[in-house]
Structures are given as C-alpha cells and as structure tokens.
Amino acid sequence: MSGRYSRRDFIRQGGAMGAGLALANIASVIPAAAQENDSARKSTGGKMLKIGFVGIGARGSNLFRILLELEGVEISALCDIRQDRVTRAQRWVTEAGRPEPSGYTRGDTDFKRMCETEALDLVITATPWRWHVPVCVAAMEAGKHAATEVPAAVTLNECWQLVETSDKSNKHCMMLENYCYFRKTMTILNMIRRGVFGELLHCEGRTQENWIRENWHVFNSDGTMGWLGEHLANRNGNPYPTHGFGPLGIWANINRGDRLDHLVSMSSMGRALKLHAEESFGKEHILAKRIYNQGDANITLLRSANGVSFTLYFGGQSPQPWSPEHKVQGTLATCIGDMFDYRAQDDKWIQAKVYEKAREADLRGRWGNYWDYAEKYDHPLWKALGDEANRYRARDWSGAYDYLMLYQLVNALRRNEAPPMDVYDAATWSAISELSERSVAQKSSLQEFPDFTKGKWKSNAPTDLSQV
Numbered sequence: 030m031s032g033r034y035s036r037r038d039f040i041r042q043g044g045a046m047g048a049g050l051a052l053a054n055i056a057s058v059i060p061a062a063a064q065e066n067d068s069a070r071k072s073t074g075g076k077m078l079k080i081g082f083v084g085i086g087a088r089g090s091n092l093f094r095i096l097l098e099l100e101g102v103e104i105s106a107l108c109d110i111r112q113d114r115v116t117r118a119q120r121w122v123t124e125a126g127r128p129e130p131s132g133y134t135r136g137d138t139d140f141k142r143m144c145e146t147e148a149l150d151l152v153i154t155a156t157p158w159r160w161h162v163p164v165c166v167a168a169m170e171a172g173k174h175a176a177t178e179v180p181a182a183v184t185l186n187e188c189w190q191l192v193e194t195s196d197k198s199n200k201h202c203m204m205l206e207n208y209c210y211f212r213k214t215m216t217i218l219n220m221i222r223r224g225v226f227g228e229l230l231h232c233e234g235r236t237q238e239n240w241i242r243e244n245w246h247v248f249n250s251d252g253t254m255g256w257l258g259e260h261l262a263n264r265n266g267n268p269y270p271t272h273g274f275g276p277l278g279i280w281a282n283i284n285r286g287d288r289l290d291h292l293v294s295m296s297s298m299g300r301a302l303k304l305h306a307e308e309s310f311g312k313e314h315i316l317a318k319r320i321y322n323q324g325d326a327n328i329t330l331l332r333s334a335n336g337v338s339f340t341l342y343f344g345g346q347s348p349q350p351w352s353p354e355h356k357v358q359g360t361l362a363t364c365i366g367d368m369f370d371y372r373a374q375d376d377k378w379i380q381a382k383v384y385e386k387a388r389e390a391d392l393r394g395r396w397g398n399y400w401d402y403a404e405k406y407d408h409p410l411w412k413a414l415g416d417e418a419n420r421y422r423a424r425d426w427s428g429a430y431d432y433l434m435l436y437q438l439v440n441a442l443r444r445n446e447a448p449p450m451d452v453y454d455a456a457t458w459s460a461i462s463e464l465s466e467r468s469v470a471q472k473s474s475l476q477e478f479p480d481f482t483k484g485k486w487k488s489n490a491p492t493d494l495s496q497v
C-alpha cells in the first residue's frame with residue numbers, strides 16, 4: 030500500500046473530529062508525499078559538515094563510527110580526557126582514508142579550547158552527564174551547533190542554560206534520544222498521526238535498565254565509584270528520564286501544541302547498590318558502607334496542559350532485564366509492549382499488543398497482535414532508510430536507530446534547517462530529573478514545569494520525524 034490515507038483512516042479521523050475532540054495530537058498528519066516508500070531525499074547542496082567530537086568512550090565510539098561513514102561529514106577535531114581514546118579515534122579516521130583530526134586532551138575543560146580554536150559546524154558530546162551542558166554551551170557560544178547524549182542536562186538551571194544560550198546564539202542544540210527512532214515507536218507515531226488512536230489520553234514509558242549485570246559505570250573494577258554510581262548515591266528521583274519520555278513527548282506533541290504542566294514522583298527504598306557493593310568488594314569496603322539515596326524503583330506521574338497523563342518508570346539497579354516497555358492509550362485504541370524491534374514470538378520480550386475499538390467484535394475484549402499493523406503503518410523514515418539503517422544492527426544493538434538519528438541531524442544542518450528535535454525538547458525532557466527529585470524529597474509534592482518555549486508551544490508545528 031502506498032501509505033496514503035486509506036478511506037478507513039479518513040473516516041476514523043473524520044468521526045473523531047465530528048465528536049468535537051480537541052485533536053491536538055492527531056492534528057499533524059504526515060504529508061502524503063512523505064508517506065511514499067521512495068520519498069525523495071532533500072538536497073543538501075553538497076555541503077560538508079565539520080564536526081568536533083567530545084567523549085569517545087563506549088557510547089561515543091558507536092556514534093563516532095557511524096558519523097565516519099555518513100555522507101557530507103568531516104570529523105575535524107576530537108576531545109577526550111584520555112589520550113588513548115583520542116589516538117584510537119584518530120586512527121579510525123585515517124584508516125578510513127581521511128585527514129587526521131586534531132586532538133584535544135589537556136584535561137576536563139579542553140573542549141573549550143577546541144570550540145574556540147577549530148572551524149566547526151557542530152560539536153557532539155558523549156561524555157558523562159555532568160559535562161553535557163558545559164560542552165554544549167561552549168560550542169554554541171563559539172558559534173557552533175551542539176548535540177548531546179542523554180539526558181541533556183542534570184539540573185533545571187542547566188536546562189535553562191541550554192535554552193538561553195541557544196536562543197541568544199541562534200545555534201541549535203539537539204539531544205540524541207535514540208529511543209525516538211525505534212521502529213515500533215515510529216510506527217506508533219505514524220498510527221497516532223493517521224488517527225488510529227483517536228485523541229491521546231495517556232502514555233507510559235520506562236527506563237528499565239540492567240546496569241549491574243552490564244557493569245555500566247556504577248562501580249569501577251578498582252573499587253572506586255563510577256560516574257553513574259555517583260549520581261545514584263547522591264540523588265533520588267528519575268535521573269535518566271529521556272529514554273522513557275522521549276517517544277511519548279513526540280507522540281503527544283509536547284512543546285508543539287501541548288506542554289508538560291506538572292508532575293509528582295515517588296521512589297521505593299534503595300537496597301540494590303549497597304548489596305552489590307558488599308558482594309563485589311566485601312562488607313567493610315568504603316562503597317559498601319556508603320549511603321545510596323536513589324530508590325530502586327521510581328514512578329513519576331506527569332500531566333500536560335491539554336490533559337494527557339503520563340507515567341514513567343525508572344530503575345536499573347535491582348535484578349530485572351532491560352525492557353523498553355511503553356504504552357499509548359487513546360479514545361479509539363490502546364497499544365502496549367516492548368518497543369525493541371525483535372520479531373520472534375518468544376517470551377523473552379513483552380510482546381507488543383494493540384486493542385482497537387474498530388476491531389472489538391473480533392477481539393472480544395482481548396489484545397490484538399501488533400504485527401497486524403507493523404507493515405501498514407511502518408514509518409516513512411524507516412521505509413526510506415530502513416535497509417541502510419539495518420546495516421548498523423550487527424555492530425551495536427542500537428546501531429540502526431543511531432544511524433537514523435544522526436542521518437537526520439547531519440542532513441538538517443547541511444541544509445541549514447533545524448534538527449528534528451530541538452533545545453526545548455532537550456530541556457523539557459531532561460527537566461523531569463530535578464523536578465522528580467524535588468517531588469520525592471517532599472513526599473511526592475506537586476512540581477510545576479517551567480515553560481522553556483516561553484509560549485511558543487502554542488504555535489509550534491508538530492514533528493513527524495519523517496524528513497529524509
């Protein structure tokens with residue numbers, strides 16, 4: 030099927046409109062042209078984008094190696110506090126037959142020298158969280174666009190710093206939230222835009238990680254605290270909200286027709302990190318005797334100005350699998366399930382399911398199969414670039430999503446256009462961190478969201494993430 034509106038879709042949407050619904054979240058319909066399988070790629074005029082990259086660790090290396098293969102990209106400068114990481118990445122560049130980028134390795138703030146010295150279009154940071162905002166601010170103040178790993182910011186002050194610097198310098202700042210590019214989250218976005226869910230009522234998202242098993246920066250093997258462990262020891266709320274919220278924010282047009290209004294948050298007690306420290310290093314070790322503030326489960330409830338509710342789960346310390354399970358509920362349908370793009374019908378994953386009013390006679394009060402919808406509502410970006418993106422799956426579980434995200438960022442900037450997700454998304458989604466911490470600290474008290482867009486959310490057009 031061409032992907033244009035079918036008659037059934039049209040009737041569904043028309044019916045909802047007739048019911049006098051606000052329709053904020055189905056008002057943006059993907060243009061028919063963008064629905065074609067072979068949507069034309071917009072011309073970049075052959076512009077080369079000069080990139081400076083800061084933080085080439087585990088995550089940075091994956092992003093970096095995709096960038097190296099993207100058309101129109103020149104990696105001009107590299108920065109890491111570790112010389113060996115810069116040397117390794119320089120080698121990757123020269124092995125690809127490109128000129129060696131300059132290296133910046135003189136300590137924690139050498140990225141400033143890089144931003145001030147180098148002629149760059151874009152600076153990308155994949156450093157630990159505390160450096161995201163300093164790097165992005167240094168880049169924008171030096172006249173470069175910025176992109177940052179998630180979450181963009183730790184505190185509300187930092188969120189404002191990003192927004193104010195971007196507004197003042199007229200430079201873009203995109204947060205690299207790759208969960209927005211999962212094939213399922215994008216198929217659901219397409220289903221929402223095409224009216225399958227009617228008006229959105231409620232969404233749920235999870236940052237359910239497995240940090241202990243993956244040994245992800247919680248404790249270092251030498252018995253010191255890892256950079257993530259430091260956050261978990263000192264904070265208590267949802268410190269990593271954007272994997273959970275990012276797709277929901279796009280689905281529900283947050284900052285583009287709607288805005289987050291307030292939240293409340295609650296954490297369980299935290300036991301897992303202390304137990305892990307005892308098992309790893311013994312009961313007398315300094316890490317075993319330390320206090321860990323972060324609860325092992327955090328639940329945050331949010332509500333938008335237009336009345337959509339959201340729940341977010343955060344946890345990665347106690348034994349549980351990685352599970353990016355999301356939910357969307359509308360006036361006409363509901364979908365729930367793991368957003369990861371496996372297809373096998375095995376019970377290692379929480380199968381995605383759909384319940385649709387239009388199929389109630391068939392479904393008889395039971396879930397329908399998500400895969401009945403997957404092909405029909407496959408997102409235009411995946412239709413256009415899915416084969417290219419899937420080449421990166423073998424390298425890393427998120428390679429395909431990272432490819433689509435970097436492709437859109439790089440090509441938007443090459444065309445002198447705004448990237449698909451903006452500084453207001455970065456600030457709003459990241460602000461959940463400090464607001465949830467404040468709420469937890471005050472017995473789940475209500476916290477109002479700042480309006481980072483300063484009123485522009487009312488007139489901002491929704492995004493469909495469909496630009497190729």
Ligand SMILES: NC(=O)c1ccc[n+]([C@@H]2O[C@H](COP(=O)([O-])OP(=O)(O)OC[C@H]3O[C@@H](n4cnc5c(N)ncnc54)[C@H](O)[C@@H]3O)[C@@H](O)[C@H]2O)c1
Pocket residue numbers: 083084085086087088089108109110111114136137138139140155156157158160178179180205206207246427
């Ligand atoms: N989107 C995803 O799916 C995903 C997955 C993993 C990590 N991440 C994010 O990526 C970021 C990095 O995570 P990681 O696992 O690669 O961490 P990492 O510790 O492996 O890598 C961080 C790198 O930054 C360098 N660094 C630290 N401080 C620096 C500074 N001041 N200046 C320059 N370089 C500095 C370190 O030496 C290291 O090479 C984090 O923000 C994390 O949340 C995102």
